[in-house]
Amino acid sequence: MPLSWTRQPLRFLQHLLRESDARDLEVGTLIAEMKRVHADACIAMGGGFSAWYPTKLACQTVNPHLNGDFLGDFLHAAKAEDFRVLVRMDISKGRAGVERERPDWFVRKPDGDFSAVWGMPQMCATGNFWQVEVFAILSEIMENYPSGDGFFFNYLHVPRCHCSRCQKIVFEATGKPVPALGTRDPAYEQWRQNYLADYMGRVRSFIRARNPAAALVPYHHVRDGWNIRRMAEIADIVGSQVSNPIMPNPVDPQPSWNLWAAEEAQLARALKPDAAPLLIQTTSAVFASRQTAMPPARLVNNLMQAAAHGGSTAPAVNGLLAQDDARFVPSLDLVSAHLSRHGGWYANLQSTARIAVLRCEASRMWGEDAGRSAGAPSGEGHVAEFRGVCEILTDLRYPFDLVVAPEVTLQDLARYDLVVLPAVSCLSDADAAVVDAYVEAGGTIIATADFAAADGWGRGRANHATRCLPALPGESRSAVGAYFALRGEALRNALGGIPHIAAAGPFWAPFAQGEVGDDLRIIGPFVNNAPEFTTVEGEGVEPGLVIRTFGKGRASWLPWRVGALYHRYSMPDFRDLFGALVTRTVGDPPIxxxxxxxxxxxxxxxxxxxxxxxxxxxxxxxxxxxxxxxxxxxxxxxxxxxxxxxxxxxxxxxxxxxxxxxxxxxxxxxxxxxxxxxxxxxxxxxxxxx
Missing domain, CATH: 2.60.40.1180 (Golgi alpha-mannosidase II)
Structure with missing residues (x-):
């Protein structure tokens, strides 16, 4: 098969060369650096707003510091050493000043001015650069350099544009104008997701017609405006950022948490199980100040986490390894030498998990996170709950996989004994039916927080979505100053025999006082927290743990944010409580x-x-x-x-x-x-x- 090489992980190195690096740059220097860190694949500077070869096209500018043909010389040298080479394309921006020469190519703000990122004008997705010139660039590169193994499209998304052309196209597609800045509209978001996927489908067909062995890797560091399922179908390799810098991107803040590499590797495997994901890891500690080295402990951890989950590790070096702040290089040496020596043990890895966690794009887009990849600033929402649940399972040593909604299938869930739905607040009718079918057939779910309060577009429901948990969460109230009573013997034993644990955050009461088997009945909250009055009185009222049998299976609901609270505070009681529910279904952790x-x-x-x-x-x-x-x-x-x-x-x-x-x-x-x-x-x- 022409693209069989995409199935197994590779050791990438991405020299993110600065234009000035082209002065007196020897291709042999890059090859030597790749060998030093035992790379067997790379992403080479190619075309877009900066061409690294002598293009004949007026739509792109040759790097002004370039002498000769970098791309051609590099490909010749790299292929002689049997490296896989993806050619880097950046069609998201133009060089400053070009917007005055080609105004119809660029994004317009509502006031008609040009929109810019990092001081560079943004390309409009409906303009002639994307629609005509990009294909000319691809054709030129493939004709001149047929040995390339594919294309890596950087910072790829459809930015919000208010030009007359976009206004017309969007209105015809949605019946509405382009939303004002700061306004999020489901119809518009669906349009731009589908527009990007359709466009990249055309790009893939164009590439395939000329080179069936060339891979397509679309990439955006936070997947702004992506339908991740459609983009994974179009991509030959799922590309993700796992950089976890000390200080994130100030323009589009990316996540910053310990399991980001694991999340992206598992997410990619859920979407495209037969291809090893390409996980981009910066060697910079500060995203906006790239010439600062990532601390070794953080860099090694991120790279090894990616490799341990079967991903292709891809350090992205801003310039050369030989640079002023090269403190990251020994870490690359350590990891790459290990992966090179034992590469066979990192191929064909399979999951051992009996647990799945649902990652719900609809809840991230239309719940409290409001589409933020890093989650809601409040520390609540699906993202924080998802992270906390993943951290609980990791800390308890339970392996888990990710499944993705919307469009989750019964086949996705059926292989697992337990599926966790962390603050899945926005759930479509189709996905709700799949959850019901899974439980009815004998599966177990644990739902948390405001489960299924809205449909897949964030519209509040009038009736419950699932039959296995036949209620809406309703309005929340604060549980600060309250307690959860531990009535069941198993829960008490998991918490050392104590009678109650602290409650916190928002609390929902979907089943009022619940049934006899329900637990964690809430006591309080108590307004007076002066030490002289802090007695805990009463057996509790509404349950903080709802359990229902449905068909052959069981559905449990924790109508509070156990994951988000653990993510923020590392409260061991919440971990142990959740662990007791997991153990009830899958037994003790395998490790x-x-x-x-x-x-x-x-x-x-x-x-x-x-x-x-x-x-x-x-x-x-x-x-x-x-x-x-x-x-x-x-x-x-x-x-x-x-x-x-x-x-x-x-x-x-x-x-x-x-x-x-x-x-x-x-x-x-x-x-x-x-x-x-x-x-x-x-x-x-x-x-x-x-």
């Missing part, structure tokens, strides 16, 4: 360890055995991960028929003890990461290396 919660455990199945990663996320209290804090040893137990355990970091065999089907080994010290393989007995411990 048991006495390592602290700062150790992230990732388990993946491999044709030759099980591979476990232990990532050190220990950081200074209240601070993000920036410096390495080595951790003392810990024990790990897992069910397996493996007879040996091998550390890929130093190729040493670890002593094992066995009790029935459970083996236990010890990691003596954890620096950045440990990678342990438990080969199936038939392989007798032979490691797979490139």
């Amino acid at each position: 048991r360890t006495n390592a602290p919660a700062a150790v992230e455990v990732i388990s993946r199945d491999h044709p030759e055995g099980l591979i476990l990663h232990f990532l050190n996320r220990a950081a200074s209290q209240t601070k993000g991960l920036a410096e390495l804090a080595p951790l003392a040893g810990f024990e790990v137990s897992v069910e397996t028929d493996a007879e040996i355990a091998i550390s890929l970091v130093n190729n040493e065999k670890l002593p094992l003890t066995r009790a029935s089907r459970t083996v236990t080994f010890r990691v003596e010290r954890l620096d950045h990461f440990a990678a342990i393989v438990l080969p199936r007995s038939a392989t007798k411990g032979e490691t797979t290396e490139e």
Whole structure:
């Protein structure tokens, strides 16, 4: 198959060259740097607002510092070394000043002025540059440089434009004008999502007709205006940013949380399971000040998390490795050398999860997050709840996958014993029917917060969406100063036998006082929190845990933000409570360890055995991960028929003890990461290396 190379992860390096780097730049220098970090693929500067080859087209400007043909020379040298090369295109912006020469190409504000990003005018998606000139550029590159392996389209989206052409097209499609700035309209958002997907479908067909072996990789760091399912169908490789910089992009703030690489890798696998995602990781600590190095602890963690989930690691270096602030380079050396030595163990990885978490684009778009990739500033909404649930499961050592709504299918859910729906406030009728079918057939769900309060476009519901949980959440009230009573024996035991835990945040009462089997009945809130009056009285009224059987399955509802509260405050009671509900369905976690919660455990199945990663996320209290804090040893137990355990970091065999089907080994010290393989007995411990 011409694109079979996209199925397995590669070790990318992206030299994000500055135009001035072209002065006296030797292609051999880039090749040497790629070899140094054991890369086998790269993204090369190509066309768009800055052409890195002697184009004959007037629609793009040749890099003024360029001498000769960088793209041609680089491709010749890279292919001689058997590197995969994607050509970078940026069609989102133009060079400053071009808007005066070609005003019909560019985005207009409501007042008629040109819109700019980073001081560069934005390209209008309906204008002739996108509609005509982009195809001319692609044709020129493919004709002159047929050895390229595909195209990487950077910062790709349909920006809001108020030019007369866009106004006419949008009105004909939606019956409404382009919304004013700051206004979010479902019809317009659907239009621009579909417009981008249709356009990139044309681009893909154009590329395929000329080179069936060339891959298409659309990319935007926060996927502004994307229908992620349609874009994944069009893409040959799902491209995502996982950069997690110390200080995010001030223009379009990206997420900043410990599991971003895991989220994007799992999201890509959910959308396109047969292709390894391309996960872009900056080596810059500050997005707006790119010439500052990412701290080693953070960079290693992000790259190894991406690799452990089967993604192609893609460090993006602003310039060359040889630069003024090159503190990130030893980290690249460490990770790339490891992945190069043991590349076979990072191919064909499969999930071991029995749990799925629903990532709901409709809830992110039309709930409290209002479309923000980083979530609502309030710390509430689907994004915060989703992150918190993922963090709880990770901290409890439960592997999980992601499933994506809208358009979730019963097949997506049926493979899992438990599906978590974190603050899925906006749920379409079709997706609600799938949830019902899953539960009715014997599945278990845990829903949280304002579940299904609105339809898939954020319009409030008059009637409940699901039959398995036949109620609307209704209006919330504050639970600050209240308590949840622990009545059930299992929940009490999970919390050490205490009678109640603190409540906080918004609380909904969809079933009023609930049924006999419901739990976590709310006591309070108590207005007077002076220490002399802080007695907890009463058995509670409305339940904070609703449980209903439906068909052969069970639906549980926590009508409060257990995930968002954990994400923000790391409250252990909330983690243990949620863990008790998970254990009720899937049993104990498959990996048991006495390592602290700062150790992230990732388990993946491999044709030759099980591979476990232990990532050190220990950081200074209240601070993000920036410096390495080595951790003392810990024990790990897992069910397996493996007879040996091998550390890929130093190729040493670890002593094992066995009790029935459970083996236990010890990691003596954890620096950045440990990678342990438990080969199936038939392989007798032979490691797979490139």
